Amino acid sequence: MRTHRGGELRAEHAGQPVTLVGWVHRRRDHGGLAFVDLRDASGIVQVVFHPDSAPEAAAVVAEVRSEYVVRIVGEVALRRPGTENAEMPTGAIEVIAQRAEVLNASETPPFPVNQETSVDEMMRLRYRYLDLRRERMAQNLRLRHRIVKYMRDYFDARDFIEVETPVLNLATPEGARDYLVPSRVHPGHFYALPQSPQQWKQLLMVAGVERYFQVVKCYRDEDLRADRQPEFTQLDVEMSFVDEDDVLDVMEDLYARLAGESAPQFAIPSGRFPRLTYQDAMERFGSDKPDLRYGLEIRDLTPLVTDTEFVVFRSVITEGGRIRGFAVSGGAETPRRGIDALTELAKETGAQGLVTVAFGGEGTLDGLAIEDVRSTVTRFFSAEQFAAFGGACEAKRGDLLLIAAGPDALTSKVLDVLRRRVAEDRDLADPNVLAFAFVTEFPMFEFSETDSKWNAVHHLFTSPFEEDMALMTEDPAAVRSRAYDLICNGWEIGGGSIRMHRREALMRVLARLGIEEQEAIEKFGHMLEAFTYGAPPHGGFACGLDRTVALLAGERDIREVIAFPKTKSASDVMTGAPQPVRQAQLVEAHITVVAPPSV
RNA sequence: GGCCCCGUAGUGUAGCGGCCUAACACGCCACCCUGUCACGGUGGAGACCGUCGGUUCGAAUCCGAUCGGGGUCGCCA
Numbered sequence: 023m024r025t026h027r028g029g030e031l032r033a034e035h036a037g038q039p040v041t042l043v044g045w046v047h048r049r050r051d052h053g054g055l056a057f058v059d060l061r062d063a064s065g066i067v068q069v070v071f072h073p074d075s076a077p078e079a080a081a082v083v084a085e086v087r088s089e090y091v092v093r094i095v096g097e098v099a100l101r102r103p104g105t106e107n108a109e110m111p112t113g114a115i116e117v118i119a120q121r122a123e124v125l126n127a128s129e130t131p132p133f134p135v136n137q138e139t140s141v142d143e144m145m146r147l148r149y150r151y152l153d154l155r156r157e158r159m160a161q162n163l164r165l166r167h168r169i170v171k172y173m174r175d176y177f178d179a180r181d182f183i184e185v186e187t188p189v190l191n192l193a194t195p196e197g198a199r200d201y202l203v204p205s206r207v208h209p210g211h212f213y214a215l216p217q218s219p220q221q222w223k224q225l226l227m228v229a230g231v232e233r234y235f236q237v238v239k240c241y242r243d244e245d246l247r248a249d250r251q252p253e254f255t256q257l258d259v260e261m262s263f264v265d266e267d268d269v270l271d272v273m274e275d276l277y278a279r280l281a282g283e284s285a286p287q288f289a290i291p292s293g294r295f296p297r298l299t300y301q302d303a304m305e306r307f308g309s310d311k312p313d314l315r316y317g318l319e320i321r322d323l324t325p326l327v328t329d330t331e332f333v334v335f336r337s338v339i340t341e342g343g344r345i346r347g348f349a350v351s352g353g354a355e356t357p358r359r360g361i362d363a364l365t366e367l368a369k370e371t372g373a374q375g376l377v378t379v380a381f382g383g384e385g386t387l388d389g390l391a392i393e394d395v396r397s398t399v400t401r402f403f404s405a406e407q408f409a410a411f412g413g414a415c416e417a418k419r420g421d422l423l424l425i426a427a428g429p430d431a432l433t434s435k436v437l438d439v440l441r442r443r444v445a446e447d448r449d450l451a452d453p454n455v456l457a458f459a460f461v462t463e464f465p466m467f468e469f470s471e472t473d474s475k476w477n478a479v480h481h482l483f484t485s486p487f488e489e490d491m492a493l494m495t496e497d498p499a500a501v502r503s504r505a506y507d508l509i510c511n512g513w514e515i516g517g518g519s520i521r522m523h524r525r526e527a528l529m530r531v532l533a534r535l536g537i538e539e540q541e542a543i544e545k546f547g548h549m550l551e552a553f554t555y556g557a558p559p560h561g562g563f564a565c566g567l568d569r570t571v572a573l574l575a576g577e578r579d580i581r582e583v584i585a586f587p588k589t590k591s592a593s594d595v596m597t598g599a600p601q602p603v604r605q606a607q608l609v610e611a612h613i614t615v616v617a618p619p620s621v
Numbered sequence: 622g623g624c625c626c627c628g629u630a631g632u633g634u635a636g637c638g639g640c641c642u643a644a645c646a647c648g649c650c651a652c653c654c655u656g657u658c659a660c661g662g663u664g665g666a667g668a669c670c671g672u673c674g675g676u677u678c679g680a681a682u683c684c685g686a687u688c689g690g691g692g693u694c695g696c697c698a
Contacts, residue, residue, distance in 0.1 A: 055655035133632050144690055197698035244697045481698040
């Protein structure tokens with residue numbers, strides 16, 4: 023049908039006869055002479071139609087509109103001097119059309135395909151096949167392909183094998199809400215779609231695979247976000263006979279190489295990915311996935327205010343809380359409106375209020391006078407005390423301190439939100455940098471107020487630190503797990519853990535989670551049994567592929583790197599899914615709909 | 622589930638109680654134009670302002686509900 027791909031034609035093709043196919047990207051009709059920018063998957067090339075030498079072709083072009091599919095027979099020629107287009111890869115040449123044929127007409131597209139204007143999200147999803155024709159999405163799809171291919175090649179070269187695991191699974195009591203699939207053969211019984219192939223990959227370790235990976239779809243029926251879709255893709259990896267360092271080394275090596283290979287425009291701070299403990303991350307950044315492209319590190323000011331008159335601080339300290347804050351370099355100039363906005367944000371996040379301290383002037387805080395301090399709490403502290411606050415936060419004159427008081431969980435949350443807002447307002451995050459890091463030693467359990475019981479922070483096969491096992495009964499919150507996350511620029515890219523591979527350990531953890539032996543055997547009997555047949559020590563990780571691609575594509579929203587994503591309400595506006603099904607289908611599946619959508 | 626934002630020609634926006642029988646840009650249609658590349662020029666068609674209800678002499682503009690989209694908290698082992 024074609025001899026060349028238009029976007030690949032260059033000066034060395036000049037003089038060659040070619041046959042091209044593609045879409046009419048743009049048509050410029052000069053009322054005689056006409057140009058068509060012809061687009062195919064390889065790019066765009068200019069085709070020229072001369073009415074004198076090729077009148078039939080020119081007549082065809084007069085009828086052609088945007089997105090028509092055409093076939094052009096012609097000859098490649100160097101462009102006339104002065105008409106070359108340096109912006110286009112094919113800009114040195116053009117194709118002189120001899121014959122033209124419309125392979126298919128096109129309706130006027132509902133939004134421009136040939137330019138990157140912003141278009142309503144729903145409109146793009148409804149006509150996704152047109153959206154994917156556009157430059158940005160076409161590039162994202164190709165980047166995604168290259169990333170997946172890189173991953174597969176990477177693991178293949180290191181003796182990992184990709185093993186497919188079932189999509190129809192046993193529902194588990196822990197974790198996210200399952201998507202359920204009814205069984206026709208077993209009335210009233212249901213499968214669950216995998217939230218991740220967690221158990222399967224551990225069973226593969228018991229099976230002696232030793233090195234497994236899989237690029238796999240996972241499903242979670244939870245509320246969505248810019249970085250969460252109901253179905254998403256994971257890079258899932260598991261290895262036998264490893265400890266934390268072995269696994270982290272693989273993740274680090276993979277991501278460093280992958281980023282360098284597929285997104286070389288990003289700078290990665292040199293050296294190894296920093297490793298910080300969960301405790302450290304929360305203390306310094308208030309978050310378990312801090313954006314390390316900027317500082318704004320949180321400091322503890324509690325020791326500086328132990329005997330304060332300020333009631334808010336005093337009562338917080340009495341109740342076991344702390345006073346924490348960070349310095350915003352050059353923030354003293356922040357107008358009243360800006361301070362109010364930050365205070366409001368702090369309150370929305372749960373804080374009682376926000377203490378701000380602005381240091382006037384320039385230079386160090388030496389000899390700071392109270393007149394140089396602009397603060398919500400000026401009357402409670404001396405100039406020396408303010409200088410001490412500033413000193414603790416490594417501030418200088420011209421800086422602004424943001425200080426929150428309360429239990430650590432609250433101040434962390436508030437200061438994390440403030441850090442991110444300040445960084446965004448002040449453009450502190452360099453968009454050309456990938457700040458990868460590992461966060462390790464996550465807590466094993468966390469108390470759920472809603473369920474009033476202890477839940478697993480990571481997942482229930484995660485191994486606790488041996489030396490913390492003793493705390494399991496009296497102080498579950500203090501038990502550290504051998505879990506780790508890979509983070510980058512404020513995103514959680516992936517995570518994993520060293521697993522429990524002995525039955526007794528698993529039983530103890532299940533008991534702590536309030537899962538009775540009977541239920542444990544019912545739900546996890548296969549795992550417990552497998553572990554009695556020589557299960558090797560093992561661990562692994564899973565990374566969000568969609569987030570990885572979005573990160574390397576410079577996109578904020580994973581929908582931009584998924585061919586056919588769903589909306590926030592988990593529906594597909596193109597096909598209309600989900601929809602009610604015919605009664606006969608329900609009968610076959612033994613399903614009675616109790617609360618039908620009100621008509 | 623809570624809170625917040627958005628919903629005006631095909632697309633993106635403006636208008637935010639009467640000057641709106643709704644404006645601008647792109648797109649679309651027609652005509653003109655033989656070197657453009659976001660081609661140019663002239664003219665034209667096209668929305669009753671998501672839906673329903675209310676307030677008002679009068680609503681795109683105010684209020685309520687509802688639907689849809691998005692953000693955020695909860696949630697996401």
